[in-house]
Amino acid sequence: MHSLKKSCLRWGLLYVFLGLALSALVYQRVPQTGLALGCGFGAAILVWFAIGYVFGIRTRNEEARMMRRGISGERPNDGDKIAVVGTIGSSFETLESPMTRQRCVAYEYKGIPPTAQDSAVIEGFALTPATIEGPRGAIRLLAVPELDFPFDSPSRIEFYDNFSEYIAQTQFLQHFGIDIRREMAHLKTVVADDDGRIRYDIKRDPNINVSTLQMKEKILAPGTHVVAVGRYSAAKNALVPDETAMLQPVKITTGEPAALAKRGCAKNVFELFFGCGCLLPVIAGALLGLALMPLDAIEQQFAKKDPSWPEVKAERWVQRNVRPRLGSMIGQGEPVIELEYGQARGKMTVNGKTVPLTRSCVRRDGDVVEVSLLSDQNEGVTARVRGDRTIESLRVIGGDAFNIADASLDRWAADNTVVVGLLTALSPGDGPKVRAYFRARPPEAPQ
Numbered sequence: 001m002h003s004l005k006k007s008c009l010r011w012g013l014l015y016v017f018l019g020l021a022l023s024a025l026v027y028q029r030v031p032q033t034g035l036a037l038g039c040g041f042g043a044a045i046l047v048w049f050a051i052g053y054v055f056g057i058r059t060r061n062e063e064a065r066m067m068r069r070g071i072s073g074e075r076p077n078d079g080d081k082i083a084v085v086g087t088i089g090s091s092f093e094t095l096e097s098p099m100t101r102q103r104c105v106a107y108e109y110k111g112i113p114p115t116a117q118d119s120a121v122i123e124g125f126a127l128t129p130a131t132i133e134g135p136r137g138a139i140r141l142l143a144v145p146e147l148d149f150p151f152d153s154p155s156r157i158e159f160y161d162n163f164s165e166y167i168a169q170t171q172f173l174q175h176f177g178i179d180i181r182r183e184m185a186h187l188k189t190v191v192a193d194d195d196g197r198i199r200y201d202i203k204r205d206p207n208i209n210v211s212t213l214q215m216k217e218k219i220l221a222p223g224t225h226v227v228a229v230g231r232y233s234a235a236k237n238a239l240v241p242d243e244t245a246m247l248q249p250v251k252i253t254t255g256e257p258a259a260l261a262k263r264g265c266a267k268n269v270f271e272l273f274f275g276c277g278c279l280l281p282v283i284a285g286a287l288l289g290l291a292l293m294p295l296d297a298i299e300q301q302f303a304k305k306d307p308s309w310p311e312v313k314a315e316r317w318v319q320r321n322v323r324p325r326l327g328s329m330i331g332q333g334e335p336v337i338e339l340e341y342g343q344a345r346g347k348m349t350v351n352g353k354t355v356p357l358t359r360s361c362v363r364r365d366g367d368v369v370e371v372s373l374l375s376d377q378n379e380g381v382t383a384r385v386r387g388d389r390t391i392e393s394l395r396v397i398g399g400d401a402f403n404i405a406d407a408s409l410d411r412w413a414a415d416n417t418v419v420v421g422l423l424t425a426l427s428p429g430d431g432p433k434v435r436a437y438f439r440a441r442p443p444e445a446p447q
Helices: 002-029 035-071 157-169 182-190 256-294 297-303 309-321 322-330
Strands: 081-087 104-110 123-127 130-134 137-141 145-147 198-203 212-220 226-233 238-240 250-254 343-350 354-367 367-374 382-383 389-397 406-416 419-424 432-440
Touching: 002 035, 002 256, 035 081, 035 226, 035 256, 081 137, 104 145, 157 212, 198 354, 256 309, 309 322, 309 406, 309 419, 309 432, 343 367, 354 382, 354 432, 367 419, 367 432, 382 406, 382 419, 389 406
Parallel strands: 137 238, 145 250
Antiparallel strands: 081 130, 081 226, 104 123, 104 212, 123 198, 130 137, 226 238, 226 250, 343 354, 343 432, 354 367, 367 382, 382 389, 406 419, 419 432
16 A cells, blocks of 8 residues: 555656646746646646556566566566466365356456446455466465456346345445545555455445446456466465555466467557657647747747747747748738837857847948847847848857858848848857847938
């Protein structure tokens, strides 16, 4: 039970961590707390499921390795988690299943009302001391197992009669209503069993009409080929309760190891597909969010927004590779640059030093417009832009020139009265970088 609480806590904390991490990423893009938390924790559900599928695949692969060691007959060490391969039987009495009345060493049953999908109003389980004979010899089963194979659905009239008789002759635990502490206490009692003999029968509704129930039954008949995965005790030569197990300490699957391994591979592919399917909406939503909300529009809505250089690089990639593919899904037009004349907003990084760019000025040189973007200390860059919107040159004031291939005008409009634009230049590695949008008035423009 301690391991169940620990496992639930671990997975719960993983979800919280994912939610906070994704919320931080959203907040980095759009600094609005409510929106960031909603998007982050919503996306975390899908990422959490995807991680669960990956862990399921990992667990199944580990069980396949255990099966291979079990088939080889290798003697296990005390305390190892192992797979026991062989046929199951009992040197004690056998059981009779409640519905089909078949002889077995274990059975599990459920009665599900027509108004429910899988919620049983009556259920039970029974196990008699059992032994698995295989390449490792005879190994006993001294822990309650999970019967990891599908239920049968008996539907003949005599099976309903058999079940009615079983109910009439059986004393049930009355678990009416919802009581989490009661259910946890019952589970703790069940998983702690270590004598190889267990039985419980539970009613969850005082008024049960057997004829309306969908009956479900699993049986483990003597001589069935099984693979049992659990914790091994050398002193008892048995699979025993495992304190590290989340729920049932032993899992039993029916079938030959080769067939089970093939089935496990198919299930891995299936779960990998679903894991990727969980991530696709998150990725698609992130790309749409980046595409539908241009970075400069967000900057102008939130005055304290200061995008990092990786975010600027991501914005450039979206601008070049995602938005053109979305076509009509993207609203037409460009965000208005809402600055006073002579203002700029952005930053420049040169030789590891970053300075904010707050001022702008322009002058005309024939068909070329020369734009200077400056800090309060007159550090900055000067760009010369031709009439066809191409950049002729871009230079750090008092420093080196940028490679024009690394620069782009993501916004630009110029006439005799105003020049507005958004300039981005990202040199590779630790080279100089600049990004700023601006509004300036040519000296010759009427005031």
